Amino acid sequence: FSTAICITEQPVSVSVPVGYSFTLRCRAEGRTSLQYQWFCQHQSDCRLIPGATSQDLPIIAEQTQLYTCRVNDLYRNAVFSDWVKVEVHQCVARGLPPRLWRGEPVIVLNPSEQWVQAGQALQLQCAAMGVPAPSYQWFRNGNLLEQQKRKKLWITHAKVSDSGTYLCCASNSHGEHWTNAVDVHIGETLRLQLCHLAFVLATGKIALLVGNNRYQHHPNLVAPVRDVFELSRLLEQLGFQVVSLLD
Numbered sequence: 001f002s003t004a005i006c007i008t009e010q011p012v013s014v015s016v017p018v019g020y021s022f023t024l025r026c027r028a029e030g031r032t033s034l035q036y037q038w039f040c041q042h043q044s045d046c047r048l049i050p051g052a053t054s055q056d057l058p059i060i061a062e063q064t065q066l067y068t069c070r071v072n073d074l075y076r077n078a079v080f081s082d083w084v085k086v087e088v089h090q091c092v093a094r095g096l097p098p099r100l101w102r103g104e105p106v107i108v109l110n111p112s113e114q115w116v117q118a119g120q121a122l123q124l125q126c127a128a129m130g131v132p133a134p135s136y137q138w139f140r141n142g143n144l145l146e147q148q149k150r151k152k153l154w155i156t157h158a159k160v161s162d163s164g165t166y167l168c169c170a171s172n173s174h175g176e177h178w179t180n181a182v183d184v185h186i187g188e189t190l191r192l193q194l195c196h197l198a199f200v201l202a203t204g205k206i207a208l209l210v211g212n213n214r215y216q217h218h219p220n221l222v223a224p225v226r227d228v229f230e231l232s233r234l235l236e237q238l239g240f241q242v243v244s245l246l247d
Contacts, residue, residue: 004031005028005029005030005034005072005073005077005078005079006028006029006030007026007027007028007079007081008027008028008029009025009026009027009028010026010081010082010084011024011025011026011057011068011069011081011082011084012024012084012132012133013084013085013086013087013132013133014084014085014086014087014103014130014131014132014133015087015089015127015128015129015130015131015133015134016086016087016088016089016129016131017061017088017092017129018088018092019060019061019062020060020061020088021058021059021060022058022061022131023056023057023058023059024056024057024059024067024069024084024086025055025056025057026038026055026057026069026071026081027055028071028079030073031073032073032074032075033073033074034071034072034073035053035071035072035073036052036053036054036069036070036071036072037049037069037070038053038057038067038068038069038070039067039068040066040067041065041066041067041068041083042063042064042066057069059086061086061088062088063088064085064087064088065085065086065088066083066084066085066086067083067084067086068080068081068082068083068084069081085133087133089108089129092108093108096108097129103130103131103132103172103174104130104172104174104175104177105128105129105130105134105170105171105172105174105175105176106128106129106130106177107126107127107128107170107178107179108127108128108129109125109126109127109128110126110179110182111124111125111153111166111168111179111180111182112124112182113182113183113184113185114182114183114184114185115185116158116184116185116186117158117186117187118158118159118160118186118187119158120157121154121155121156121157122153122154122155122158122162122184123152123153123154124138124152124153124166124168124182125151125152125153126151126168126170126179127151128170128177130170130172130174131172131174132173134177135170135171135172136149136150136151136168136169136170137149137169137171138153138166138168139167139168139169140162140164140165140166140184141165151168153166153168158186159186160187162184162186163184163185163187164183164184165181165184166181166182166183166184167179167181167182205238205239205240205241206241207231207235207240207241
């Protein structure tokens with residue numbers, strides 16, 4: 001006579017915006033009636049969720065946590081479901097997810113262009129919402145990178161051959177969504193600095209600030225150093241590359 005408990009439907013991980021309402025589900029079969037109890041874990045604190053004793057666990061997303069469900073029978077046998085992650089995005093751009101969102105992947109963080117010295121670490125990062133939580137796959141120059149299947153692409157010691165155009169595909173059972181494509185430049189320090197300067201000169205806004213206080217035929221100004229500092233901070237907030245010179 002077997003008293004084994006078999007979980008027939010595991011809960012699934014999700015990636016959602018803060019305040020989003022959804023339900024985690026767990027289903028099991030056994031020789032006797034079954035009892036359910038949900039648990040959650042935030043950082044290292046694992047605790048029982050009071051009153052969470054049904055197959056379904058309604059959640060309003062507040063913070064990223066892990067969840068599992070314990071299933072008991074009348075013979076005191078017990079099994080636990082898989083641990084699943086509820087990833088909560090606190091800062092999501094206006095209009096995301098779409099009003100009629102059905103759980104398809106939505107990119108909330110795109111990777112950014114990188115300038116990396118050869119031998120240094122390369123890191124690219126993206127993030128997507130989805131129900132269930134999306135899986136990730138990175139590409140370079142259109143070629144699939146077999147080992148890069150996480151939100152963060154990490155290469156410990158970058159080589160010049162790692163240069164190229166990168167992008168990531170986030171996918172789940174509802175579809176797929178691609179991040180923006182970004183260029184990664186890897187080379188020797190001087191060459192990188194020159195390339196980056198050329199890039200800034202070609203595409204950026206540059207402000208040159210000069211604060212003079214030592215005049216031969218004019219009284220000293222009140223606070224040119226402070227003025228340059230305040231203007232620098234303001235211009236940087238407006239997207240300028242700032243070069244400051246004093247005296």
